Amino acid sequence: MSEKSSFKVRWMGKTEFLYFTHGKIYTVLSVEKGWYRIVDDSGEDYLYPPDQFEIVEE
Amino acid sequence: MSIFTLGDLLRHHGVKGQKWGVRRTPEQLGHKPPIKEVLEKSQANSTMGAEFAILRSLGAKAKNYMVLDPVSKQEYPFVEGTKIRNPTVFAGKGSSKALREEVAQGLSKQIGGKPSEWQHCKGIGTLDVDGKNTEAEIHWFQEPSVGKHRFKVKEWLDD
Numbered sequence: 660m661s662e663k664s665s666f667k668v669r670w671m672g673k674t675e676f677l678y679f680t681h682g683k684i685y686t687v688l689s690v691e692k693g694w695y696r697i698v699d700d701s702g703e704d705y706l707y708p709p710d711q712f713e714i715v716e717e
Numbered sequence: 718m719s720i721f722t723l724g725d726l727l728r729h730h731g732v733k734g735q736k737w738g739v740r741r742t743p744e745q746l747g748h749k750p751p752i753k754e755v756l757e758k759s760q761a762n763s764t765m766g767a768e769f770a771i772l773r774s775l776g777a778k779a780k781n782y783m784v785l786d787p788v789s790k791q792e793y794p795f796v797e798g799t800k801i802r803n804p805t806v807f808a809g810k811g812s813s814k815a816l817r818e819e820v821a822q823g824l825s826k827q828i829g830g831k832p833s834e835w836q837h838c839k840g841i842g843t844l845d846v847d848g849k850n851t852e853a854e855i856h857w858f859q860e861p862s863v864g865k866h867r868f869k870v871k872e873w874l875d876d
Contacts, residue, residue: 676827677820677858677867692846692873699869701820705856706870 668695668712677701684715768800768840801840801855809836809858824867830860838865841874851875 666687670679678699679685688696694706809816810833821832835858842855852874859865 676823692851694846694870702817706853706873 664690666714667716668697668709669715670711671713672711685712687712768802768804799843801842804838804840806836806838810834811836824858824860828860828866829863831862834862835860839871844870846873 667684668687669684670681672679672681674681678701680700685697685699688698688704690696691706693709695709695712696704696706698704699707806812808814809821816832816835816837818832820837821835824830824835825832837856837858839854839856842853844851844853853870854872854874855868856871857865857868
């Protein structure tokens, strides 16, 4: 079950190596079971719970 | 009746090749290495490891088994007692695919261990997603001296 709508989010959590950088904007490739598929700082796409992302562009 | 004479005994000067003060290794003596050593070597060299459990506690001992670092306040809801099944190394030591240099160096700098010892692994685990047990392909990094880190969900395996 995946929604293919692409939108942008900002990571509001702390900067963590191979995860995300605080304040950086990422593209959500799809929403799968409510989780965001995002290419993180490792350069690969993974699924993340939406809790600490802020939607900046629908 | 003795078959040796005193002269025979006095002519014995030790074992051929033996050096005074130098002990032979367990391998030279034909002894088997301790089982712990065998297991550690086997796990370090294989690309397929044994399944392992996600610890129940979320305390210090368990934090390495969280999908996300607790510092970020994001915690992947592994179902208590779930086991990561079919763990496989797909990049890094013991694999035909190398870890990217900046990843290996970064992990070593941020977490510890040797860059050459880091492995990228995958397996299958069960997460609690909105109260429902959900199978997922999980990825993580590991290094023998510092353990497993940076768990991530790659795919949901349930429809």
